[in-house]
Amino acid sequence: MAEKPLIKLINICKEYANEEVVTKVLFDINLELQKGEFVAIMGPSGSGKSTLMHIMGFLEKPTSGEYYYKGKKISDLTEDELAGIRNQEVGFIFQAFNLLQRTSVYDNVRLPLVYSDKNIGDEAVEKAIKSVGLYHRKDNLSNQLSGGEKQRVAIARSLVNQPEIIFADEPTGNLDSKSGKQIMEILQSLNEEGKTIVLVTHEKYTAEHARRIIKIIDGKIVDDFKVKHQLLAKNENDLTK
Amino acid sequence: MDFKTSIRIAFSGLKSKKTRTFLTMLGIIIGVASVIIIISVGAGAQSLILNQVRGFGTDLIAIFPGASEEKGPPPSVFGTVNTSLKNEDIDALLDERNAPHVLAVTYYVQGTGTMAWRNNQLDGTFVATTASYVDVHERRVAIGRFFNEDEEKNMARVAVLGHNVKKELFEELDPLGQTIKIKKQQFKVIGIMPELGVQGFQNQDNLVLIPITTGQKLLLGIDHVSLARVKIDSNENVDRAIEDIGAILRDRHNLRAGEFDDFSIRAQTQSMEIFSSITNSLTYFLAAIAAISLLVGGIGIMNIMLINITERTREIGLCKAIGAKNKNILNQFLFETIALTLSGGILGVFVGVFFSWLVSFVARYMGFDWDFIISILAIGLSCSIAILVGLVFGIYPAYKASKLNPIEALQYE
Structure with missing residues (x-):
């Protein structure tokens, strides 16, 4: 028997309405994601790729359609229940890093544990910081770091709760190419270790670091394929060195 | 969290x-x-x-001329001059049969005027009172003596100076036996009070004490008193003593039943x-x-x-x-x-x-x-x-x- 998909979306639609106009962003999205996949959702600005990630990441509810996570229907859950799932099951990496200002690397990484019911000790914080190679800077304040380092802190923060799946929304968008490659290398090694990764990007080059690419245009999936020649950031970084 | x-x-x-x-x-x-x-x-x-x-003692009862509400201030507070209390009224309170709890009484009138010794002079306040003043207030003169009952009755021209008055008029000199002028009348200095500071809202060191009759007749030309104080034997007997004093004064003023008092009695505890x-x-x-x-x-x-x-x-x-x-x-x-x-x-x-x-x-x-x-x-x-x-x-x-x-x-x- 085939394993249950980690994420299953059936006819997901999303629209935003105000008093004057209704804007449809997603149309009948049907999608399955297996545990351990590295998927890039690719599309131009305004295509709805971030909205799709927000729905998959429990940050937003779809207007219609059904969402199953590990076989459990989650479209009917309350705001607080969704917050619980976000805390336990997923990690987020944002384009703008979203670190707490004037707060140490350590405390930034520890933040998800503040809201967690899991009994995870502070050693998990150190482990997460070590995994992104920033242990020597754990006491530095976030505003003392470079862009690449900030994004690595954000990755460590997304890992601290030992999530099932990591959502990365344009994680290299604000970085130079060297830092961007370092980030991609970390994401690829996390995927090697078994983490499911969903990467949102508008760049073909970045998307080709994933194993599967889902193209989305005007709120509809127009292509969904396995990457034949996955770019390996580690090799690129070795070449740079 | x-x-x-x-x-x-x-x-x-x-x-x-x-x-x-x-x-x-x-x-x-x-x-x-x-x-x-x-x-x-x-x-x-x-x-x-x-x-x-409290500085005046909690075992004291004050008597003011003129009627007043029980909880309100006496009329003299508002500057009203009332002549209903005479020396004899207060002396009568010493009658042991009618007022057994009264130990001592004193009464006063007060005036202001120029006080002078040789070229030194000041505008000050004199208090004319009885020889029992020192007993009622439990005070002692620092130097010399206080006036006695004879001097009080005979309008003697003697004065006891407050600490500051002595300093102002005599500086470091010995004032005993010297003659000062109060409102141009001559008084012989017989004593100096110790430094007492402010008591009863009045700086006691700025006062000159003279016999009551001398003050009333010689300096002010009156025969009433503006305030009297009665020392009683114990705090517990305050209410009883107030009743006795009221009865004696009403009797002396021929007040009939239903007529209001023409005096006001206040215990210090009440003022507090x-x-x-x-x-x-x-x-x-x-x-x-x-x-x-x-x-x-x-x-x-x-x-x-x-x-x-x-x-x-x-x-x-x-x-x-x-x-x-x-x-x-x-x-x-x-x-x-x-x-x-x-x-x-x-x-x-x-x-x-x-x-x-x-x-x-x-x-x-x-x-x-x-x-x-x-x-x-x-x-x-x-x-x-x-x-x-x-x-x-x-x-x-x-x-x-x-x-x-x-x-x-x-x-x-």
């Missing part, structure tokens, strides 16, 4: 913007400090007044109660006004917290994205507001206590019998109000923060 973490996050939020935090707290600091200072100064002023009254109630109402009234500043401080805090939330919208978005529930955000901002008002309250207590102490220190330095009193009730009350202000004015901004949509908050610029 545990309580300790909430507190830690709240304080780190406040620490990150020290100047703003301090300025926001200032409203609460001033409010709490004002309440404490006003209540403390009120209590100090009350102690000063009560010490003044009246003064206490006046100063208490004043203090609480002023403290209530000061508490309004706490309210204003609270509105300032709400304003700053709203600005704070706008500035930290992305942070709130992030916290929600990584799993903070609405109640976590609500608690975090509520804790922050309470931490702000509570810290302001504690600082306010220190500021208030310091300034209260400073007031008492200055008052004592200036010679007032001022007690440094800090009311635990005032501290508790103002801190509780500060926390309450934090709760009331923090709840709206915190609620607003908790209801932010995580996506909109994350994308806020």
Whole structure:
């Protein structure tokens, strides 16, 4: 028997309405994601790729359609229940890093544990910081770091709760190419270790670091394929060195 | 999220913007400090007044000419001259059969005039009283002697000088036996009073004491007294003694049943109660006004917290994205507001206590019998109000923060 998909979306639609106009962003999205996949959702600005990630990441509810996570229907859950799932099951990496200002690397990484019911000790914080190679800077304040380092802190923060799946929304968008490659290398090694990764990007080059690419245009999936020649950031970084 | 973490996050939020935090707290600091200072100064002023009254002795009963309400002030307070009390009326109170609790009586009239010795002169106050003055007030002359009953009855021209009067007129010279002029009449100095300071709202060191009849007939041309004091055997007998005195005076003034008294009798303890109630109402009234500043401080805090939330919208978005529930955000901002008002309250207590102490220190330095009193009730009350202000004015901004949509908050610029 085939394993249950980690994420299953059936006819997901999303629209935003105000008093004057209704804007449809997603149309009948049907999608399955297996545990351990590295998927890039690719599309131009305004295509709805971030909205799709927000729905998959429990940050937003779809207007219609059904969402199953590990076989459990989650479209009917309350705001607080969704917050619980976000805390336990997923990690987020944002384009703008979203670190707490004037707060140490350590405390930034520890933040998800503040809201967690899991009994995870502070050693998990150190482990997460070590995994992104920033242990020597754990006491530095976030505003003392470079862009690449900030994004690595954000990755460590997304890992601290030992999530099932990591959502990365344009994680290299604000970085130079060297830092961007370092980030991609970390994401690829996390995927090697078994983490499911969903990467949102508008760049073909970045998307080709994933194993599967889902193209989305005007709120509809127009292509969904396995990457034949996955770019390996580690090799690129070795070449740079 | 545990309580300790909430507190830690709240304080780190406040620490990150020290100047703003301090300025926001200032409203609460001033409010709490004002309440404490006003209540403390009120209590100090009350102690000063009560010490003044007590300085005369609590076993004394005062008799004023003219009728008055029992709880109200005697008519002489309003400057009314009433001639209903005569020397003989007060002397009659020494009748052991009719007033067994009366130990001693004294009475006075008071006037002002120029006092002079050789080229030195001053405008001062003379008090004409009886030889029993020293017994009733339990005072002794420092140098020389007080006038005796013979001198009192025979209109002797003798005077006992207050400490300051002696210094002004004679400086370091010995005044005993010297002749001074009071309202151009000659008086022989027979004694000097010790330094007594302010008692009964009058600086005793600025007075000149002369025999009652001399003052009445020679200097003022009157035959009534403006105030009498009666010393009784014990505090417990105050009510009984007041009744006896009233009965004797009514009898002497031929007042029939139903006619009002033409005199007023006040026990010192009664005066203390009246003064206490006046100063208490004043203090609480002023403290209530000061508490309004706490309210204003609270509105300032709400304003700053709203600005704070706008500035930290992305942070709130992030916290929600990584799993903070609405109640976590609500608690975090509520804790922050309470931490702000509570810290302001504690600082306010220190500021208030310091300034209260400073007031008492200055008052004592200036010679007032001022007690440094800090009311635990005032501290508790103002801190509780500060926390309450934090709760009331923090709840709206915190609620607003908790209801932010995580996506909109994350994308806020």
